[in-house]
Amino acid sequence: MSNTMEKRLQKELMKLVSEPPAGVTFDSESADSKLTLWKVKVVGAKDTLYDGESFILQFKFTPKYPFESPQVIFIGPNIPVHPHIYSNGHICLSILTDDWSPALSVQAVCLSIVSMLSSCKKKVRPPDNVVYVSTCSKNPKKTNWYYHDDSQS
Amino acid sequence: MASASSASHNNSSNNAGTNSNTESNENEDSAQANFECNICLDTAKDAVVSFCGHLFCWPCLHTWLETRPNNKVCPVCKAAISRDKVIPLYGRGCANQDPREKTPPRPSGIRSEPENQGPFQNFWGDNFQVSFGIGAFPFGYFSTNFGTNHGADQQRPQTEQEQNERFLSEVFFMVVLISFFFLMLA
Numbered sequence A: 001m002s003n004t005m006e007k008r009l010q011k012e013l014m015k016l017v018s019e020p021p022a023g024v025t026f027d028s029e030s031a032d033s034k035l036t037l038w039k040v041k042v043v044g045a046k047d048t049l050y051d052g053e054s055f056i057l058q059f060k061f062t063p064k065y066p067f068e069s070p071q072v073i074f075i076g077p078n079i080p081v082h083p084h085i086y087s088n089g090h091i092c093l094s095i096l097t098d099d100w101s102p103a104l105s106v107q108a109v110c111l112s113i114v115s116m117l118s119s120c121k122k123k124v125r126p127p128d129n130v131v132y133v134s135t136c137s138k139n140p141k142k143t144n145w146y147y148h149d150d151s152q153s
Numbered sequence B: 001m002a003s004a005s006s007a008s009h010n011n012s013s014n015n016a017g018t019n020s021n022t023e024s025n026e027n028e029d030s031a032q033a034n035f036e037c038n039i040c041l042d043t044a045k046d047a048v049v050s051f052c053g054h055l056f057c058w059p060c061l062h063t064w065l066e067t068r069p070n071n072k073v074c075p076v077c078k079a080a081i082s083r084d085k086v087i088p089l090y091g092r093g094c095a096n097q098d099p100r101e102k103t104p105p106r107p108s109g110i111r112s113e114p115e116n117q118g119p120f121q122n123f124w125g126d127n128f129q130v131s132f133g134i135g136a137f138p139f140g141y142f143s144t145n146f147g148t149n150h151g152a153d154q155q156r157p158q159t160e161q162e163q164n165e166r167f168l169s170e171v172f173f174m175v176v177l178i179s180f181f182f183l184m185l186a
């Protein structure tokens, strides 16, 4: 099992370093030796509210990856102000929990998050940000996320 | 709170290189990628292909099916998938043993859905979870809409817990109904 994890992460790492998608940069030095912790830089796309801003995403993998989703949060001083991103870096994105599939990858998650930023129309924190941040677990996967359709919010 | 709908996870299209050298490399890459398992990203071992056409190593797919026993969907396209909905592939010279025989099916955990979901199902529709509380007369109940508008295009199959909860609340509702009925008679 953990063998699958290591091999797969190795493959993903090579691909991400050699052919990074637009707006995503990954420094393989930032990963720890066992590849269980990655830091990926994402840059807001041109002509969006986040144009020119850069953010750090942290990925944590368990030995059950890719059958289990990675734990993904924004870290560092710059957490995007976005209706689905809490000020502690937690992201409300269904593919990170319920809709995870082992056919997804670090790259797919990054692209999903970049497109989530790009489609943002107003830079605001989620309405329950204060309550959530003061009560949530450190691990966003422990949150019982209630997902609803983007087009309605 | 809300989810951005998942970005497509089929990022296989790659831009053809401009010079012939990279082009031939990429052709080689993509030729190989055609036979890569969609889960471990390695060349598929004990390969099986789903009815929806997606290729996996049987051990990889088996692990995924065990990970979410109540939500068996193709990792790539989310079509329904199960042990009986895959076809083993035999290359030339491969032993003709069905890979599905090699990974023993888990001893327990085979559970088929009841055909008839009971009368309340139709009344509230498939996407309602109903829970009941006693205390106030007659009995307050809440019905919560779960997950129809979730992930835009596909309906999320229920997790085990939700199913259990729903089952429990249905049982509970029956009990309450029956006792109410007796109260009326008395």
Ligand SMILES: [Zn+2]
Residues within 6 Å of the ligand: B037, B038, B039, B040, B041, B042, B044, B045, B056, B057, B060
């Ligand atoms: Zn595989």
Ligand SMILES: [Zn+2]
Residues within 6 Å of the ligand: B050, B052, B053, B054, B074, B075, B076, B077, B078, B079
């Ligand atoms: Zn499929």
